[in-house]
Amino acid sequence: MALPLIPIAGASLAALAVVRLLRVSLRPVRVDQRGEDALDDLDEGLGLGRSRAREQANASGRYRRTIRFGDGDGVEIDAGWLARIRVRRLRGGA
Numbered sequence: 001m002a003l004p005l006i007p008i009a010g011a012s013l014a015a016l017a018v019v020r021l022l023r024v025s026l027r028p029v030r031v032d033q034r035g036e037d038a039l040d041d042l043d044e045g046l047g048l049g050r051s052r053a054r055e056q057a058n059a060s061g062r063y064r065r066t067i068r069f070g071d072g073d074g075v076e077i078d079a080g081w082l083a084r085i086r087v088r089r090l091r092g093g094a
Contacts, residue, residue, distance in 0.1 A: 039080040056086040 042062040050057045060082050068074035 038082065042080045042082075054086075055088060056084055059083045059085075 039062075042060055044062045044064055047060045048057070049059075060080075062078075062080040064076070064078045066074055066076045
């Protein structure tokens with residue numbers, strides 16, 4: 001029985017193209033220590049706030065869990081995020 005090489009080759013080329021696009025689109029991330037410190041200072045859970053004086057709403061959240069496996073090994077998950085939404089009213093023509 002002959003192998004269908006055309007579908008295998010097509011799938012391989014498609015996978016190669018996806019990997020290539022991901023490598024080209026990813027860029028190095030700058031680590032800002034101030035941001036790291038702010039994320040470390042977050043309380044666990046969800047926080048929402050609104051400042052009328054600054055016309056903005058702020059949100060933050062943190063999720064920390066430790067998961068242990070049967071052999072005693074485990075992983076610690078620490079996910080935190082900060083968000084700011086600012087909406088300004090513009091008056092006038094342009």
